[in-house]
Amino acid sequence: MDKIGGAGAGxxxxxxxxxxxxxxxxxFWGVNAFFGKGYDFRQTEAGLMNMKxxxxxSQNDFFLEGFNESFYEICGLNENVIEDGSHLIxxxxxxxxxxxxxxxxxxxxxxxxxxxxxxLDFPVCKKTELKKGGVDFVILTGSRQHSKKLGI
Amino acid sequence: xxxxxxxxxxxxxINYVVYFILVFVFFIFAFLYVTSFQDGEALWEDFYxxxxxxxxxxxxxxxxxxIDMSQGARIASGNKFDVGKMVIFDNVNNLVRVDLxxxxxxxxxxxxxxxxVNWSIESPSKGxxxxxxxxxxxxxxxxxxx
Numbered sequence: 001m002d003k004i005g006g007a008g009a010g011x012x013x014x015x016x017x018x019x020x021x022x023x024x025x026x027x028f029w030g031v032n033a034f035f036g037k038g039y040d041f042r043q044t045e046a047g048l049m050n051m052k053x054x055x056x057x058s059q060n061d062f063f064l065e066g067f068n069e070s071f072y073e074i075c076g077l078n079e080n081v082i083e084d085g086s087h088l089i090x091x092x093x094x095x096x097x098x099x100x101x102x103x104x105x106x107x108x109x110x111x112x113x114x115x116x117x118x119x120l121d122f123p124v125c126k127k128t129e130l131k132k133g134g135v136d137f138v139i140l141t142g143s144r145q146h147s148k149k150l151g152i
Numbered sequence: 153x154x155x156x157x158x159x160x161x162x163x164x165x166i167n168y169v170v171y172f173i174l175v176f177v178f179f180i181f182a183f184l185y186v187t188s189f190q191d192g193e194a195l196w197e198d199f200y201x202x203x204x205x206x207x208x209x210x211x212x213x214x215x216x217x218x219i220d221m222s223q224g225a226r227i228a229s230g231n232k233f234d235v236g237k238m239v240i241f242d243n244v245n246n247l248v249r250v251d252l253x254x255x256x257x258x259x260x261x262x263x264x265x266x267x268x269v270n271w272s273i274e275s276p277s278k279g280x281x282x283x284x285x286x287x288x289x290x291x292x293x294x295x296x297x298x
Contacts, residue, residue, distance in 0.1 A: 015170075016171065020178055027182055031189060039197030041260075048209045049263060072265065078246045080292070081263045147198045150249070151256040 007106035042124035042143045049141040050126040052077070053089055057139065058132065060092050062100050088123065092137060106135065107142035120146065173245050187254060195229050196260035200224055201250045204239065204287070208248070208262040211291040221273065225285035230251045239287055241268040243294070265294045 012145065034152055056075035061067065072079040088107035092099035107123040116122030123144035189195075200221060207217045225235045230254025240249040246265075251257035271289035 016174075020174070022180065024178065027186070031186055038195055039202065041202045044202075044206065045209070045263075048206070052209075052264075076265045077263050081246050081261045084261065087263065120239045145261060147201050147258045147260045149194075149256055149258055 038147060040120070040124075041147075042145065043126070045145060046126040046141045048125055049087070049089060049143065050128055053091065053139050053141060054128060054130065057091060057137070058130075063093070063098055068100065071100075078121055084145075086123075086145040087142065088125070088140065090138075090140040092138050092140070094129070094138055095136060103142070104144075107144070108140060111140075111142055119139040179250045184255060186190040190266070191255060193231070193252050194256070194258070196224055196227060197250045197252050197256075200239070201248050201258045201260040204248045204250070205260045206292065208266065208268070209264045211264065211266065213266065213291060215291045216288070217291065218288050220284060220286050222251055222285045225273070225275075230258040235285065236273050240275060241271055241273065241289065264291075266291050267294050268292075 002143075014070075019129045032082055054073065060074055062071070066075075072082070085104060088101075088105065089105040090099060090101045090108060092104070095144065106124075107125060109124050111125035113122065114148050121144070123142040125140055125142040130139065132134060160199060176224075200219075204219060211217060221238065222240030224238055228235050228238050228251075233251070238251060240251070244260075247259050248262065249257050249259040250283065259276050268289045269292055271287065273285060273287055275285050
């Protein structure tokens, strides 16, 4: 067997593989660029969460000791979804600084990051301020959830 | 002495067949991916998944919900896909899955701690009037197993 020719033919496999990756990548990018990624639901979801938390907060004391354990049940939220790495719920006493947090705490910084505007990998947050018992609180909710494709 | 006939057939069989199989597999995946965007199928799956989640996240327990899915039904029918299976609710993972055919589906999670029961796809207009297909489901309090 011509071993020199065999080695060259074997190396051409990598060139072929790189070509397939380039063609496949170009196809994927082109189709997504033309058809888009669907509509952005992050702002809507953050707003809905904020509404729900505001309603729950007005009826319950989030800073009560032991409330954390029953938060999801009392406010009617699913723990697995909130803690899936794509959501944030934060309630903070503006003056005192005490806060309670569920989900990804870093979303608070990521939402304020100007470089992240328009970037789908960054979360979108909704902030509301309210007064309860004469104390000012801020409710911050964030979402980074996108739809998932299953199958081919 | 070098057996040139053996070398020839060796190259033909191994090299070209391997390349052919790889190209064929790549083509199949690329074809399925591109055709999933035909008729805006991927876009409509995404839209319906999010609209259903919007209704779920704002729903109260024991609330009945109807969502028009006529466009989705048209796409699913065109793909020879069972319209009754367009939407699947996963109460365990709090997930909504929309499938309009072509082997791909789109899922989205809802944060409301609720279960969905009695869901169905119905076509209320029979004989006269516009063709309307709508999804019906009932939202109930999440069942706590334990």
